[in-house]
Amino acid sequence: MSLFTHVLACLFGIGSWVAINGMWVELPLIVPSIPEGWYLPSYLTIIIQMANIGPLFITLMHRFRPGVLDERPVIYTIVTVGVVATFLLAFLWNRTLTFGGGEHSAALLSLSFLLSVVDCTSSVTFLPFMMRLQPRYLTTYFIGEGLSGLVPALVALTQGVGVVHCKNASVNANFSMGNSSLGFDGELQAHYQPANFSAQGFFLFLSAMMMVCLGAFLLLNFHPAVAREHKSKGYVDDSQRVEKIDMSQAPNNENPEQTPMLDFPEGPVIKLRSSFGKGTYSRTELVFIFVVLAWVNALTNAVLPSVQAYSCLPYGNQAYHLAATLSSVANPVACFIAMFVPIRTLVLMGFLTVTGTGFGAYIMAMAALSPCPLLINHDLGAALIVLTWVIFVLTLSYVKVIIGVILRDEGHSALVWCGAVVQLGSMLGALSMFPLVSVYTLFQSGDPCNTKCPK
Numbered sequence: 001m002s003l004f005t006h007v008l009a010c011l012f013g014i015g016s017w018v019a020i021n022g023m024w025v026e027l028p029l030i031v032p033s034i035p036e037g038w039y040l041p042s043y044l045t046i047i048i049q050m051a052n053i054g055p056l057f058i059t060l061m062h063r064f065r066p067g068v069l070d071e072r073p074v075i076y077t078i079v080t081v082g083v084v085a086t087f088l089l090a091f092l093w094n095r096t097l098t099f100g101g102g103e104h105s106a107a108l109l110s111l112s113f114l115l116s117v118v119d120c121t122s123s124v125t126f127l128p129f130m131m132r133l134q135p136r137y138l139t140t141y142f143i144g145e146g147l148s149g150l151v152p153a154l155v156a157l158t159q160g161v162g163v164v165h166c167k168n169a170s171v172n173a174n175f176s177m178g179n180s181s182l183g184f185d186g187e188l189q190a191h192y193q194p195a196n197f198s199a200q201g202f203f204l205f206l207s208a209m210m211m212v213c214l215g216a217f218l219l220l221n222f223h224p225a226v227a228r229e230h231k232s233k234g235y236v237d238d239s240q241r242v243e244k245i246d247m248s249q250a251p252n253n254e255n256p257e258q259t260p261m262l263d264f265p266e267g268p269v270i271k272l273r274s275s276f277g278k279g280t281y282s283r284t285e286l287v288f289i290f291v292v293l294a295w296v297n298a299l300t301n302a303v304l305p306s307v308q309a310y311s312c313l314p315y316g317n318q319a320y321h322l323a324a325t326l327s328s329v330a331n332p333v334a335c336f337i338a339m340f341v342p343i344r345t346l347v348l349m350g351f352l353t354v355t356g357t358g359f360g361a362y363i364m365a366m367a368a369l370s371p372c373p374l375l376i377n378h379d380l381g382a383a384l385i386v387l388t389w390v391i392f393v394l395t396l397s398y399v400k401v402i403i404g405v406i407l408r409d410e411g412h413s414a415l416v417w418c419g420a421v422v423q424l425g426s427m428l429g430a431l432s433m434f435p436l437v438s439v440y441t442l443f444q445s446g447d448p449c450n451t452k453c454p455k
Contacts, residue, residue: 153324
């Protein structure tokens with residue numbers, strides 16, 4: 001039944017961010033039909049940051065009232081809210097209300113806030129819940145979390161969202177006024193392909209995915225085969241041959257589990273190096289781990305995604321779609337690799353972080369140079385930007401999984417703080433990029449059909 005539990009953990013992880021990721025990929029279809037237009041992405045950015053009130057409350061409860069808050073009722077609540085909100089979104093997303101001197105998509109913005117609370121709160125509840133299962137299932141959960149971005153992206157591709165065809169403008173505007181022509185000869189215009197199915201169908205799909213997540217969570221709690229996993233208070237790490245105790249089920253008066261990194265002599269009591277369960281890492285090492293975690297999530301969840309269109313569109317619509325799709329694939333692939341190659345050394349973590357940051361710097365540089373980045377008139381430029389996006393996501397996603405595995409071994413409270421730092425890093429990244437992109441407009445978008453740059 002281990003495979004069954006792995007599947008449930010994966011489906012549970014998909015529900016963590018599938019709703020908000022689905023909102024982002026559906027934007028090209030939603031935006032033309034609402035009064036906010038392309039200001040909607042900016043509004044969504046602010047709404048998602050406001051929704052961090054959920055993880056803030058959970059983190060403060062764990063900090064000041066440890067052991068009082070059980071994450072399971074919270075998960076039932078937020079996943080149920082996610083099911084209902086996505087279902088209502090399918091029928092209300094294009095409804096508007098008139099207030100404040102204009103029309104506004106009140107239902108869309110309100111339901112987006114609820115979905116943001118659901119997904120943000122999942123960061124500090126889903127991970128601690130995984131402490132109730134054996135450690136090998138945590139990596140499977142991360143695979144599901146990566147699929148929460150890939151699955152809606154693939155459905156949106158099937159839907160045909162954002163597919164552009166370049167047509168000669170002279171065919172569509174072949175007329176003149178008097179003796180003066182409009183001069184459209186040779187110009188190409190971008191025409192977006194009609195969707196294969198409506199936004200309503202897409203949101204109903206998201207609601208079904210949230211129901212699948214709820215079903216997986218129910219089975220993780222009550223299925224007899226999984227319940228036996230809960231009852232196991234110890235497991236053996238074959239690489240270390242040290243018995244560990246599951247802190248999520250150990251009474252408060254039990255001794256903390258031993259570190260798998262060291263072989264303790266019998267007799268003297270070992271002093272813990274940190275305030276977490278086992279104290280494997282010193283405070284300095286934990287600060288380093290959490291700083292890396294915040295930095296990696298700021299880059300992957302906010303900073304680079306906000307400039308993806310600027311970095312890719314100058315190379316053409318195909319390069320943009322390839323970069324978006326393959327980078328979504330790279331996330332679960334990195335988690336899958338981490339399942340079989342779980343290297344936990346801080347040196348490798350630092351090396352991969354620096355490497356991923358370097359590729360991210362190249363992406364940011366191309367976005368800053370838009371609409372005329374390097375190698376714009378060569379296939380090599382398009383190949384490089386796609387490959388850079390894939391390596392960037394692959395390396396930093398691996399870092400995130402390894403940090404999750406490390407903190408899982410440190411105990412329940414470490415995973416709570418893991419989720420809180422993930423949200424903190426994402427929030428700082430979003431707040432730093434919002435004024436640069438939306439207020440000061442430092443980035444200029446490329447035209448997928450007409451690229452005119454000096455040679």
